[in-house]
Amino acid sequence: MSETSTTHSGQPSAGGRGPLRAPSFSLGRIWTLATSTFTQLVRMKTFYFLIVFALVVVAVGNLDLLYTAEQKLRVIKNTAFGAMSVFSWLFAIAATAMLLPRDLEDRTLYTILSKPVPRLEYLLGKLGGVMLTIAIALLAMQALFTGVLWVQEKIALADAYADMKAHSNFTEAEIQTRLRMVAEQGVSWGLLSALWAIFLKALVVTSFTLLISTFASSSLFTIIVGVIVFIIGHFHKMAVSYWSSALGEGALAKVFLKPVELIFPDLRLFNIVENIVGGQPVALTALAEMTGLSVLYAAVYTMIGLYLFIDKEF
Amino acid sequence: MSDTAAVEVRNLTKVFALSLRKQYVVAVEDLSLTVNAGEVYGLIGPNGSGKSTTMKVVLGLMAPSKGTTKVFGIDSGDFRSRNAIGFLPENPYFYRHLTGEETLRFYGKLCGLRGRDLKERAAEMLALVDLEGAKDRRLAGYSKGMLQRIGLAQALIQRPRLVVLDEPTAGVDPIGSRKIRDLILKLKEDGISVFLCSHLLEQVQEVCDRVGIIAHGRMRREGRLHDLIAVEDQTEIVLEGASPELLARVRELVEKEGGGAVWRRSGHPRTTLERLFLDLVGTKENEGK
Numbered sequence: 001m002s003e004t005s006t007t008h009s010g011q012p013s014a015g016g017r018g019p020l021r022a023p024s025f026s027l028g029r030i031w032t033l034a035t036s037t038f039t040q041l042v043r044m045k046t047f048y049f050l051i052v053f054a055l056v057v058v059a060v061g062n063l064d065l066l067y068t069a070e071q072k073l074r075v076i077k078n079t080a081f082g083a084m085s086v087f088s089w090l091f092a093i094a095a096t097a098m099l100l101p102r103d104l105e106d107r108t109l110y111t112i113l114s115k116p117v118p119r120l121e122y123l124l125g126k127l128g129g130v131m132l133t134i135a136i137a138l139l140a141m142q143a144l145f146t147g148v149l150w151v152q153e154k155i156a157l158a159d160a161y162a163d164m165k166a167h168s169n170f171t172e173a174e175i176q177t178r179l180r181m182v183a184e185q186g187v188s189w190g191l192l193s194a195l196w197a198i199f200l201k202a203l204v205v206t207s208f209t210l211l212i213s214t215f216a217s218s219s220l221f222t223i224i225v226g227v228i229v230f231i232i233g234h235f236h237k238m239a240v241s242y243w244s245s246a247l248g249e250g251a252l253a254k255v256f257l258k259p260v261e262l263i264f265p266d267l268r269l270f271n272i273v274e275n276i277v278g279g280q281p282v283a284l285t286a287l288a289e290m291t292g293l294s295v296l297y298a299a300v301y302t303m304i305g306l307y308l309f310i311d312k313e314f
Numbered sequence: 315m316s317d318t319a320a321v322e323v324r325n326l327t328k329v330f331a332l333s334l335r336k337q338y339v340v341a342v343e344d345l346s347l348t349v350n351a352g353e354v355y356g357l358i359g360p361n362g363s364g365k366s367t368t369m370k371v372v373l374g375l376m377a378p379s380k381g382t383t384k385v386f387g388i389d390s391g392d393f394r395s396r397n398a399i400g401f402l403p404e405n406p407y408f409y410r411h412l413t414g415e416e417t418l419r420f421y422g423k424l425c426g427l428r429g430r431d432l433k434e435r436a437a438e439m440l441a442l443v444d445l446e447g448a449k450d451r452r453l454a455g456y457s458k459g460m461l462q463r464i465g466l467a468q469a470l471i472q473r474p475r476l477v478v479l480d481e482p483t484a485g486v487d488p489i490g491s492r493k494i495r496d497l498i499l500k501l502k503e504d505g506i507s508v509f510l511c512s513h514l515l516e517q518v519q520e521v522c523d524r525v526g527i528i529a530h531g532r533m534r535r536e537g538r539l540h541d542l543i544a545v546e547d548q549t550e551i552v553l554e555g556a557s558p559e560l561l562a563r564v565r566e567l568v569e570k571e572g573g574g575a576v577w578r579r580s581g582h583p584r585t586t587l588e589r590l591f592l593d594l595v596g597t598k599e600n601e602g603k
Binding site: 023024032107314 | 374375397407409412424465
C-alpha cells in the first residue's frame, strides 16, 4: 500500500503528493506525442500500402521480359525505390497536413496544450510521429525489397554462369567479369544510402508541410501548397538560373530570386538515389553534406513553424 | 491551505481583430475575478458573453490584449502554470483511436507520470469515473456521457490543484449530470479549487461557493452565492402539517398586526424537475438491481 493516502476524488490528502512539476524541456513528452501520432497513423491503416508495395515488387521480380540480368535487377531497384520515394513524400505531405487541423477541429489540442506541454514539444512530437511512421514503413519496404532482390540476384548469377559455361568460348576471367557486373546490380550496402536519402527527403518535406499547417486554414490548403512547394523544390534551381540569365544581375533579380532560393528546399539534393540505383558508389562526404543540409532545412522550417504557432490563439 | 489565489484575473481585456478588415470585437472588457484556493467558483453568463474566452486566457490558449491572469501566482502564459491545472473542455473529443486506458496513460505521460505510478493512477481514475468496464474500448465507440467522464478523468490524472470545467454537463443526461456534480463537491471536499463555466444556473447554484455573472464581456455581479441570491426584504416561513385554519389565522395576523408587512403567497414548496426525475428514475433503477 502506498504511503500516499487518497480521498474520494483520488486526490492526495493533506500531506500526500501534490501535482507534478514538469521540466522546461522533456524528450519524454516529445516521445509520448510522437508515439501517439504513430499509433494514430498506424490505426488509420497506413501500412496497408505495404501490401501493395509487396505485390508490386514481387510481380516486377517475376516479370520475364527481354532484359539482361543486370537490367532486370536495375528495374527491381528502380521500381522499389520509386515506390518508396513516392510513398514517403506523399505520406509526409498528406499525413502532416491532416494532424494539426484535426487536433484543432476536435479540440484535442486544447486538452494537450492545457497540460504542461510547451508548443515546441507539441510540434516536435507531431514531426517525430510522422517520421517514425515513415522510418518504420521504409525499413519494412527495404527489408522486403532486399529479400526479393537477393533472390533475383542469386538466380541471375546462376543463370549467367550456366549460360556462359554452356558456350565454351568464354574464359574464366570473362565469366568472373560478367558475374561481377551482375553482382554490382544486386544487394549492396550502398542501397542503404538510397534509403537514407529517401528518409531525409521525407524529413524536409514533412517539416515544410508542418510549417504550412501552422498557418493554413485547412488540410486541403496545406496539401495543395505542400505539393506546389515540392514541385518547386525540384525545379527551382533550374528556374532560378533561367530567370537570372533573363533578368541579369540587377537589384530586381536579387529581390525576386533570393527569397525563392532561400525559402524553397533544393530537393535535387536527393537525386543521388538514381546514381545508387545505377550501381555508382556514393562518397561519404556527399552523404554527410546531404544529411547536414536536410537537418538544417528541417530545423529552420520547424523554427519558423514554431514562431507562427507559439502565439497562435485557439 | 495556500494563501495564493488559484486564479487571479486582473483587468482582463481581450480584443479580436476580424480578418482582412480593420474591425474589432471586444470579447472581454476590464474583467477581474479571483478564485480562492479550495473554493468552487462559477462564471455564468449567456452564450457569447466571454466565459470561454476568459477560460482560454486562464489556460494559456489565448494571450490577453490587456491585463494579467495568474494561476497559483504563475502567469498563464508560462506553460508551467499548467502543472496545477486539470481542464475539461465543453463536449470534449479525444483521440478516437485510443482506448479509455490509453487516453489516460497518454495524458498522464504528458504530465510526467511514468511506470507503476501512471498505471495505478490511470486505474484509480477509471474507477472514479466508473469506466473500468470500458477501459479497453476505443473512444470512437464511447457515448457523449462516457466521453465527458473520461474527460474528467484525464483532467484529474496529474492530481491538479485547480480544475477548470467548461460546461461540464453539456449533453449529459440527468444521472450523469448528478454524478459530475457530486464529483465537483468531492473535489471541493478534498481542497481542490474548481473554476466552472456554465449557463446552467441550477447546477451552479448547487455547487458553487462564489459566482461571477458576466454579460457582453463585462462582470455584472460577483460575490458569495448565498448573498447574491438572498432577497433582502423578504422572509420565507416553511411549515409542515399546517391546517388551512392555521394558515388563515397567520394570514389574518399579518394583515392586522404586520406593521406594513404584506402577505405575498402560501402554498406547497416546489421541488425541481431534475430532482423529481432523479427521484423517480433513480428509484426505478435501484429497484431493478
